[in-house]
Amino acid sequence: MTIKRLAITADVDRAIRAHGQETFxxxxxGALVGSGDRVTAVVPLPNMTEEGxxxxxxxxxxxxxxAERRAxxxxxxxxxxxxxxxxxxxxxxxYDLDHAWPTFAYIIVSVMAGAPDAMTVWFLKEDRSSFDxxxxxxxxxxxxDTAATVHG
Amino acid sequence: xxxxxxPTPLRPYTDKxxxxxxxxxxxxxxxxxxxxxxxxxxxxxxxxxxxxxxxVNVYVNDxxxxxxxxxxxPVASSDTVxxxxxVAGGVETVAPPATDAVGSGSSRxxxxxxxxxxxxxxxxxxxxxxGVDGQRKLKAAKVLCIGAGxxxxxxxxxxxxxxxxxxxxxxxxxxxxxNLHRQILHGTPDVGRSKLQxxxxxxxxxxxxxxxxxxxxxxxxxxxxxxxEPFDIIVDGTDxxxxxxxxxxxxxxxxxxxxxxxxxxxxxxxxxxxxxxGPCYRCLYPEPPPPGLVPSCAExxxxxxLPGIIGIIQATETVKLILGIGEPLIGRxxxxxxxxxxxxxxxxxxxxxxxxxxxxxxxxxxxxxxxFCGVGPAAPExxxxxxxxxxxxxxxxxxxxRGEKLRIIDVREPNEYQICRIPGTELxxxxxxxxxxxxxxxxQELIVHCKMGGRSAKAADFLRSVGFKxxxxxxxxxxxxxxxxxxxxxxx
Numbered sequence: 001m002t003i004k005r006l007a008i009t010a011d012v013d014r015a016i017r018a019h020g021q022e023t024f025x026x027x028x029x030g031a032l033v034g035s036g037d038r039v040t041a042v043v044p045l046p047n048m049t050e051e052g053x054x055x056x057x058x059x060x061x062x063x064x065x066x067a068e069r070r071a072x073x074x075x076x077x078x079x080x081x082x083x084x085x086x087x088x089x090x091x092x093x094x095y096d097l098d099h100a101w102p103t104f105a106y107i108i109v110s111v112m113a114g115a116p117d118a119m120t121v122w123f124l125k126e127d128r129s130s131f132d133x134x135x136x137x138x139x140x141x142x143x144x145d146t147a148a149t150v151h152g
Numbered sequence: 153x154x155x156x157x158x159p160t161p162l163r164p165y166t167d168k169x170x171x172x173x174x175x176x177x178x179x180x181x182x183x184x185x186x187x188x189x190x191x192x193x194x195x196x197x198x199x200x201x202x203x204x205x206x207x208v209n210v211y212v213n214d215x216x217x218x219x220x221x222x223x224x225x226p227v228a229s230s231d232t233v234x235x236x237x238x239v240a241g242g243v244e245t246v247a248p249p250a251t252d253a254v255g256s257g258s259s260r261x262x263x264x265x266x267x268x269x270x271x272x273x274x275x276x277x278x279x280x281x282x283g284v285d286g287q288r289k290l291k292a293a294k295v296l297c298i299g300a301g302x303x304x305x306x307x308x309x310x311x312x313x314x315x316x317x318x319x320x321x322x323x324x325x326x327x328x329x330x331n332l333h334r335q336i337l338h339g340t341p342d343v344g345r346s347k348l349q350x351x352x353x354x355x356x357x358x359x360x361x362x363x364x365x366x367x368x369x370x371x372x373x374x375x376x377x378x379x380x381e382p383f384d385i386i387v388d389g390t391d392x393x394x395x396x397x398x399x400x401x402x403x404x405x406x407x408x409x410x411x412x413x414x415x416x417x418x419x420x421x422x423x424x425x426x427x428x429x430g431p432c433y434r435c436l437y438p439e440p441p442p443p444g445l446v447p448s449c450a451e452x453x454x455x456x457x458l459p460g461i462i463g464i465i466q467a468t469e470t471v472k473l474i475l476g477i478g479e480p481l482i483g484r485x486x487x488x489x490x491x492x493x494x495x496x497x498x499x500x501x502x503x504x505x506x507x508x509x510x511x512x513x514x515x516x517x518x519x520x521x522x523x524f525c526g527v528g529p530a531a532p533e534x535x536x537x538x539x540x541x542x543x544x545x546x547x548x549x550x551x552x553x554r555g556e557k558l559r560i561i562d563v564r565e566p567n568e569y570q571i572c573r574i575p576g577t578e579l580x581x582x583x584x585x586x587x588x589x590x591x592x593x594x595x596q597e598l599i600v601h602c603k604m605g606g607r608s609a610k611a612a613d614f615l616r617s618v619g620f621k622x623x624x625x626x627x628x629x630x631x632x633x634x635x636x637x638x639x640x641x642x643x644x
Contacts, residue, residue: 052360055243057241058238064159064236086243088266094263099238099241100241101159102162
């Protein structure tokens with residue numbers, strides 16, 4: 001089986017880690033924007049969960065719609081979402097699995113005691129039974145201009 | 153034809169198209185047509201039971217169908233239907249499939265405990281009767297509380313603290329000052345807020361690990377079966393007979409145990425009904441009492457600490473059922489007397505002739521419980537000009553202001569009369585009316601009132617039956633009088 005790859009730029013990496021650090025001890029979340037298997041920008045989104053943001057995140061349908069629209073305005077597509085696991089490993093939970101969508105890339109960053117730690121990427125199996133871990137690669141020639149964080 | 157907008161992650165299943173045409177007059181038909189044409193979508197839109205997954209949102213134009221008619225929402229050919237993902241997730245690592253998934257009769261895999269949870273539940277974990285596996289059962293359990301009031305308060309607070317993973321609460325009320333002496337979920341700053349919001353805040357403060365699901369609705373024959381379906385155990389914290397029979401029957405029909413409790417003045421009752429092979433509430437009380445015979449807490453009062461004890465018995469039984477330990481309160485009916493500080497226990501047997509859980513049940517679906525309990529919407533009162541039976545607070549005030557000499561009888565109890573009263577009234581408690589009506593002139597017009605109008609309606613009926621010619625009942629009782637005429641007086 002081939003391992004799916006997802007290329008991110010150094011700025012994307014920094015933006016996700018910084019977001020996780022900022023919202024700690026709560027979970028952060030946001031959209032991954034780019035094309036093909038390359039993420040070139042992130043859209044930080046508000047965590048609208050009503051179940052305790054230390055353990056959960058939820059992206060409102062209206063924010064989802066905006067993220068999709070924003071991506072297509074930039075001539076890109078929505079590739080997936082990222083979220084943080086405060087004080088927990090960067091591995092998907094049953095809850096993540098229950099709520100996952102196919103083809104999306106799910107980046108998880110572990111934030112331990114307030115400091116960003118491991119970062120991983122996951123893809124839902126076609127039969128929804130579990131996730132396959134993908135491989136995060138750092139895009140070479142990543143140009144700082146193309147990696148700007150799109151602020152909400 | 154209506155257009156369906158497809159979100160990015162589902163486009164691989166629609167040949168990369170972001171919009172697809174489909175046939176159908178309702179959202180349900182449209183989605184059925186869509187998944188017929190693009191079969192790969194089905195697993196991601198629907199769960200194993202064929203229901204739309206909870207994180208799949210469907211909008212008709214800009215409206216969420218949950219707030220329209222759900223899948224029955226009609227769709228015109230000019231409408232645009234959007235499928236919009238809710239993206240959600242969170243920590244708690246995937247549990248390996250549990251080999252000992254006994255749980256509460258469910259086949260769900262038991263979730264693992266996080267390090268924080270191990271710390272939180274450590275006093276449970278060191279008891280062999282609970283232990284790690286027991287705590288995982290609690291975490292997997294789903295309990296529905298009917299009511300966030302006197303009983304629902306201690307039940308939900310202790311179950312949340314104990315680590316029951318999912319707590320559902322059904323209530324439609326707002327917090328009132330008169331709730332605060334017993335409903336410890338709610339505090340003074342919560343007065344006027346929805347009980348569910350207040351409950352959610354309090355329970356999350358106790359234990360943020362618990363998933364709180366709130367249902368702002370009155371439990372009814374239309375929604376009960378569906379509401380009960382995802383839960384393992386139902387806790388009855390209702391305050392009236394129609395809902396109590398409804399909860400019982402719905403528990404029997406869905407096969408969910410009913411952790412029952414009820415309170416009145418100084419006395420409480422508790423039992424566990426509707427378990428497999430165990431009796432149900434109707435085995436004990438096949439028929440409700442005649443309407444009006446047993447007053448509600450609003451009419452009869454209740455000792456503030458009483459629901460604490462009864463609610464905690466319900467919570468204890470719920471935890472025992474989840475863990476599968478001890479001797480549950482099945483086939484036993486516990487009666488608690490706070491004044492004498494005594495518990496009594498009655499033996500209950502499953503009645504083979506029970507209309508709901510017996511061998512040949514006659515009640516096979518939910519019925520109209522208001523009608524069953526004789527408290528259905530009253531037939532419109534005849535309001536003939538010379539035969540009026542009611543008077544409103546405002547009309548009464550106008551007649552008083554005109555200087556009419558009126559005879560007004562207050563049929564409440566003396567302690568209620570001490571709280572507030574209408575000037576110039578005479579007190580004859582309802583129970584004394586049959587002994588004392590001779591003090592009154594049957595040819596003179598009489599006005600009767602109580603707190604809300606129920607007891608005085610009975611007094612009026614009685615007085616008419618013994619020959620009083622003109623008896624008017626004050627509509628809405630003294631509470632309405634205070635609202636509309638004299639807000640300076642306290643309400644209770």
